[in-house]
Amino acid sequence: MAIIKHAARQTLGQLIGANNPPVEVPDDSQRQYAWGKREVDTYWDDIQKFMRARRTGTKASSEYFIGPIVTITDDKITSRSLLDGQQRLTTSTILIAAIRDTLGTMASTEARVMANNIQRDYIARKDGRHSQPQYFLTLSLFDRDFFKDFIQDWNEATGKVAQTELPSRPSHKLVQDAYSLFEGHIASALAPLISDDERIDWLEELRDCLVKGLVFVEVQTPTSSDANEVFETINSRGKDLSTVDLVRNFLMEKSRGDDEKARVNSAWRSLLDGFERREDIEKFLRHFWVAGHGDVRSHSLYTTIRRELTERFDKELPRYEVRTFAAELQNASGRYIELITSGTGLEALDSLLDEFKSLGADAAYPLLLAVSRKYDYSELVRITQALISYYVRWTVVGRRESTLLEEKLFDLAKQVSSGLSLSDALQQIINWTPDDAAFQADFEQAPIPRSTQARYLLTAIERHLRQRDGVDDVVVAGASTVHVEHIYPQAPEADYRLGDHGAWVNRLGNQTLLHGRKNRIASNKAYPEKVEAYASSSFLITQGTGINRLWDADQDAWRTQGIEERQIDLAKIAIEVWPIGARDSGDVVA
Incomplete structure (x- = not known):
């Protein structure tokens, strides 16, 4: 007390x-x-x-x-x-x-x-x-x-x-x-x-x-020590609770001498200077712990860290010191920052990490952190490719339970930290990934309401088409100027609105890519007014995947069967873009 x-x-x-x-x-x-x-x-x-x-x-x-x-x-x-x-x-x-x-x-x-x-x-x-x-x-x-x-x-x-x-x-x-x-x-x-x-x-x-x-x-x-106990009691009941603060205070309490305290301060200075937002430090701390110990919820992270580290710090032999934990934390933070900012210096891996950001696939970072501790960045490429396909097939398109994916990846991170080989980890991801038949069936029906994910999927398919046809991909590189275009509009004119509007507007077969100016011109227009913008587009996915099937010229109306037909065509291509496991060609989607 x-x-x-x-x-x-x-x-x-x-x-x-x-x-x-x-x-x-x-x-x-x-x-x-x-x-x-x-x-x-x-x-x-x-x-x-x-x-x-x-x-x-x-x-x-x-x-x-x-x-x-x-x-x-x-x-x-x-x-x-x-x-x-x-x-x-x-x-x-x-x-x-x-x-x-x-x-x-x-x-x-x-x-x-x-x-x-x-x-x-x-x-x-x-x-x-x-x-x-x-x-x-x-x-x-x-x-x-x-x-x-x-x-x-x-x-x-x-x-x-x-x-x-x-x-x-x-x-x-x-x-x-x-x-x-x-x-x-x-x-x-x-x-x-x-x-x-x-x-x-x-x-x-x-x-x-x-x-x-x-x-x-x-x-x-x-x-x-008394102050820390009071502090934790007060903060456990209020908004000011911060796992990062509590962990640092705990490490200071357990430090044996000023040199260990200085080592903790050095680690914390790296965290504060390395991350742009405090939320990122909180996320890193959880992912760092998960990478070595398996899943733990954010609300119980501090109590878990305190309990397990107290046992290790207080154990006489083998001695595990505060300075050791602080050094591990600091070293991991540097790798984590390189992973989340696509700053590893390896072009193939950084391009894949850009895909992670586009997908919002945060659940994979503990595994990548665990792998990066034991292997060079060059050996992360294949497992990162497999993770992207797993995430796209399971969560983005398949819309399966994301918490199950997270639990599997967190446990796999712990296994890698405990000695599981990279090849065995890759095989587990392959085993979890929905097969081609399931993925194609999911893709044919998938609505993608999040524009960031729709843009990623469409851009990935566009890049694949250009690589397949040997076409320069410069037009895709200017990502900030590329927008997702809803062919059947999000806000159509009253005469052209479908009765089941919500069921069709976010289907992937109804979405394509346009550069900014063309997107503004075509937005919310009926198909005849979009034709010129589509025909003159630099994107193959917009030019040649049957957009004209979506408009019934005789009925002067939108054709939902055309949305389905186009999405079936895209599903066939998607199997090649996101293969199970690593990409044989080593192609990277930007």
Whole structure:
């Protein structure tokens, strides 16, 4: 059970005020700044509601409880290490800085004095002109320097911050975005006010709501282990839960000495710098664990990791150290980034990985990660080809249960990590893949409502046709200019609308490819008005697969039998495009 030294009510001004011990986010815990527009706007809306309620003067509306925070404090409480509450305190400091800067731009001397006081009382203070500032909130190493430069290092003479530090992580951009949102909200609120006095009064009221009205409960603990336990308990019940944060805190707790902690920080720095979005780090962490241990659901990932690693870390012989796990995690993250960004440097494999992205085939990444740990990238080509055919035949066209595919691939990843050979893994994928007869029957009836998947399938068939006929494929390469065209329109004119419109509009036999300008011209037109765009198209799939069968000139109406006929023709080609197992020719669909 966690030891709690003290739990006390604290206003924001008491937590980050000049007369209280500074709050510092330790380098061995907590995440980087993570609030986006939704959270920042919600915070602003809550503050505005509180301001309006506070004006009534009732005791019930004098304070606004914003939640608990967890700190590690020394015996004399001369310093406070913040384990939980960083997002709220950081966002509050950003808003206070936006108030300061708004006052700092006003011509009024009173406004400038207020701005200086806000800086000194709630953000940072200096004992002398040339002394180093004391920051009332210091973030962890991932955001510390940028936050100081962009928010905290304010020049009283110029009324500005330096802003010389360039954002280098997604969290830095979120800090910028939060500040811009607050700046815009404040400007909108001040716009109806006529005089500077009214504006200053409003800004003063907003400041007081924040520093005097926002109330926290600070839970003080004596050690990081106690703080972690409190932190996990609080976060297991709320939105702030982050598996990445909890795993890092756990590794820090289990580290034996500063060198192991430094190794964990090095691994986490690679994660934060290597991935563009926090969601990608969460996905990687799960896929990394699945690759070695089999399926685990996202909601139980942390408890599973903690339980299994605790057992391994605490075992005397053979010793498995935190530094070893951190190194494995860091090495795997580099390979994972190359896989999801098609950046392996091997053209044949990267083209196949582009297909994975087009299909959204995330379930295959743990297996590829497991294989890439033991084999060179050149040996991934055949198994990647087989995976694409399996995914297309089973899920995209066959519309079979995707969770079953995921379970099989996750278990196969674990088997590969445990020693299964690549040839045996390939054979398992072949055994799972629907045969040609089943695939052709599925393809003949398949609706493909997702435009990304329809575009992939049609482009793959187009590339196959061009390779078969020896036609230059340059026209397919400009993928950003290529669009999926519904031959029978998605929004047809009333006179031409089929009675069972929904049953036919997304059938693959009703979809083809056109370049952007032709697509805009042909969109939602009856067939006679599409003929020229189709006839002059550079795509073989649009020119020569019987599009004219879809229009009955005598009846002046769309012909559903033609959609079926065209899809049957495409199904015959699809068997060659997505063969069972590896592609004998080594052809890659872009």
